[in-house]
Amino acid sequence: xxxxxxxxxxxxxxxxxxxxxxxxxxxxxxxxxxxxxxxxxxxxxxxxxxxxxxxxxxxxxxxxxxxxxxxxxxxxxxxxxxxxxxxxxxxxxxxxxxxxxxxxxxxxxxxxxxxxxxxxxxxxxxxxxxxxxxxxxxxxxxxxxxxxxxxxxxxxxxxxxxxxxxxxxxxxxxxxxxxxxxxxxxxxxxxxxxxxxxxxxxxxxxxxxxxxxxxxxxxxxxxxxxxxxxxxxxxxxxxxxxxxxxxxxxxxxxxxxxxxxxxxxxxxxxxxxxxxxxxxxxxxxxxxxxxxxxxxxxxxxxxxxxxxxxxxxxxxxxxxxxxxxxxxxxxxxxxxxxxxxxxxxxxxxxxxxxxxxxxxxxxxxxxxxxxxxxxxxxxxxxxxxxxxxxxxxxxxxxxxxxxxxxxxxxxxxxxxxxxxxxxxxxxxxxxxxxxxxxxxxxxxxxxxxxxxxxxxxxxxxxxxxxxxxxxxxxxxxxxxxxxxxxxxxxxxxxxxxxxxxxxxxxxxxxxxxxxxxxxxxxxxxxxxxxxxxxxxxxxxxxxxxxxxxxxxxxxxxxxxxxxxxxxxxxxxxxxxxxxxxxxxxxxxxxxxxxxxxxxxxxxxxxxxxxxxxxxxxxxxxxxxxxxxxxxxxxxxxxxxxxxxxxxxxxxxxxxxxxxxxxxxxxxxxxxxxxxxxxxxxxxxxxxxxxxxxxxxxxxxxxxxxxxxxxxxxxxxxxxxxxxxxxxxxxxxxxxxx
Numbered sequence: 224x225x226x227x228x229x230x231x232x233x234x235x236x237x238x239x240x241x242x243x244x245x246x247x248x249x250x251x252x253x254x255x256x257x258x259x260x261x262x263x264x265x266x267x268x269x270x271x272x273x274x275x276x277x278x279x280x281x282x283x284x285x286x287x288x289x290x291x292x293x294x295x296x297x298x299x300x301x302x303x304x305x306x307x308x309x310x311x312x313x314x315x316x317x318x319x320x321x322x323x324x325x326x327x328x329x330x331x332x333x334x335x336x337x338x339x340x341x342x343x344x345x346x347x348x349x350x351x352x353x354x355x356x357x358x359x360x361x362x363x364x365x366x367x368x369x370x371x372x373x374x375x376x377x378x379x380x381x382x383x384x385x386x387x388x389x390x391x392x393x394x395x396x397x398x399x400x401x402x403x404x405x406x407x408x409x410x411x412x413x414x415x416x417x418x419x420x421x422x423x424x425x426x427x428x429x430x431x432x433x434x435x436x437x438x439x440x441x442x443x444x445x446x447x448x449x450x451x452x453x454x455x456x457x458x459x460x461x462x463x464x465x466x467x468x469x470x471x472x473x474x475x476x477x478x479x480x481x482x483x484x485x486x487x488x489x490x491x492x493x494x495x496x497x498x499x500x501x502x503x504x505x506x507x508x509x510x511x512x513x514x515x516x517x518x519x520x521x522x523x524x525x526x527x528x529x530x531x532x533x534x535x536x537x538x539x540x541x542x543x544x545x546x547x548x549x550x551x552x553x554x555x556x557x558x559x560x561x562x563x564x565x566x567x568x569x570x571x572x573x574x575x576x577x578x579x580x581x582x583x584x585x586x587x588x589x590x591x592x593x594x595x596x597x598x599x600x601x602x603x604x605x606x607x608x609x610x611x612x613x614x615x616x617x618x619x620x621x622x623x624x625x626x627x628x629x630x631x632x633x634x635x636x637x638x639x640x641x642x643x644x645x646x647x648x649x650x651x652x653x654x655x656x657x658x659x660x661x662x663x664x665x666x667x668x669x670x671x672x673x674x675x676x677x678x679x680x681x682x683x684x685x686x687x688x689x690x691x692x693x694x695x696x697x698x699x700x701x702x703x704x705x706x707x708x709x710x711x712x713x714x715x716x717x718x719x720x721x722x723x724x725x726x727x728x729x730x731x732x733x734x735x736x737x738x739x740x741x742x743x744x745x746x747x748x749x750x751x752x753x754x755x756x757x758x759x760x761x762x763x764x765x766x767x768x769x770x771x772x773x774x775x776x777x778x779x780x781x782x783x784x785x786x787x788x789x790x791x792x793x794x795x796x797x798x799x800x801x802x803x804x805x806x807x808x809x810x811x812x813x814x815x816x817x818x819x820x821x822x823x824x825x826x827x828x829x830x831x832x833x834x835x836x837x838x839x840x841x842x843x844x845x846x847x848x849x850x851x852x853x854x855x856x857x858x859x860x861x862x863x864x865x866x867x868x869x870x871x872x873x874x875x876x877x878x879x880x881x882x883x884x885x886x887x888x889x890x891x892x893x894x895x896x897x898x899x900x901x902x903x904x905x906x907x908x909x910x911x912x913x914x915x916x917x918x919x920x921x922x923x924x925x926x927x928x929x930x931x932x933x934x935x936x937x938x939x940x941x942x943x944x945x946x947x948x949x950x951x952x953x954x955x956x957x958x959x960x
Contacts (some may be wrong), residue, residue: 270303326373359739410712415720462528529587536594565605638668664701670709691722756842767821780874832876
């Protein structure tokens, strides 16, 4: 995969990550030979017959071939004319609640298992369920049961964690790299994900005849790549949605505005003499341009699942992308001066929705309100009230929620696995939409969050259950489970599949079943105990977004510790992740101000990270001991991910404490402080060494998907160790003098 700008140091290579996503879902025997059949189980170890009573197509072949492969590889059991019979068919299931989807009925008797599914999607979920039932037993046996299972969240949306998004590799559709190998799609299928989003900019994808000056550099292969992905993903029951923020602004000096000055909308100063200007969506010509983009897109990719649009707040698009509180200088749009923000934004999303429905009636338009928080509640309410009924509203599940620390409430302004939600804004919009008969989807972040964006997932499945409990109770019809980071078909996405299946298991049963799927029944209780330690620990995470945007944790334990002040301050809007958006190497900032602390004091930050590490360590010990016992690679990876998280907590506490004490040390050079600082540095060196040992276990560790960059790597850890050793020696000299 190409990157836009070569980095002379620590240039990312995602070869191993691509190989990781391409690993076969079924790749090793899971059987425990000593496992005994239980009274309520039927034995399939002598073989099975598979009889699917449905019209054969590619998607059905994928389902049956996957199951056969699972039985052969994982259960060491193959097709046999005299074997246990499994019959599957598509048919009616009675007594389902309103909104139930992907329903299936399992009836397992002594000599036969019968599956009746509401649709092919139900068949898909049924066969994954059977695989999980045998996986958790570590034996080709099924429980005798007759039960119905279903979901009400009909759409669960994720994405590839290696797909390029702006910084790092350009836009994924303009890249020939395979971001969605078949086995990755298969992995998503096994985690209950049935939709993916891919990002693009219309002016790079679609040549315009109405305003050709706006589309001078169209990549002609982009829509071909999108079409190919749509076709392959459909075989796994996965829809593809194009994510966009349109119509994008253009440089103020663009040829578009030279030829059509009447199309100019609002302008924003992006620093210096750089201005961006919107195409005014109140202009008839711009509206035709918008409609043309939709027609061309859905004509070229007729089976596209739909479009997801952030219509306000994330990037500059229409004249009312932001309200009047945009931090930089602006020049208003004369045409829109007499219009309200809600009116303009409603017009934008209604136009897109109506044009989509003309070209592709089954496609869905999802309007995402990201960037519109509590202070503009009245605008959001206006839009929900006045948007077309067929538009799906996507609302953030955690943003602007509050959580109590040290007898004070801290406001959360990001995705979070620490704050369980829902936030008041989500509940308000949900009730508003219910009154209007409109659908609301929940935007949550289940793989990893920006709380720890350099590890593939944060192992707190209890958080997933808590969030999904509300989602199930309210029958929320869709869940957007991962933004740019996360998206690995692993523990946390599988947890969402388990938690969203109804009837919902109570939390203890949910955790034990999930643990058994990954570790087997015999070890499940110990695994659950480890996860409970993680959940309890993570509830103390300092939720202020400054701590993980601008603070050191994302780069820990590779963060440098300087005795001499560098006087380098993190800058708002420039994340402290190792490289900036222009892919320039970042220094290690050492000015610990409000950008590092947010709503916390330095003492509180240190105490919180230390307390998290203390509790988290108990869970790591459990997983490490079990992984050593089983010797399975999958278990070693889970233990490594958990230990990497622990190392980050401990190292972050070290960095905060070091720079907190450094000021006093510079004034006194006392032996006591010299020794204390030396101990912190020595411990941080040990943590860096530990992280180095974990890197070969899991190539995902240290990879930050948004920047396509390893924020800690062997190279960066070696540099940190070398730098810190010199600091340690200097401190020991002062301690002796």
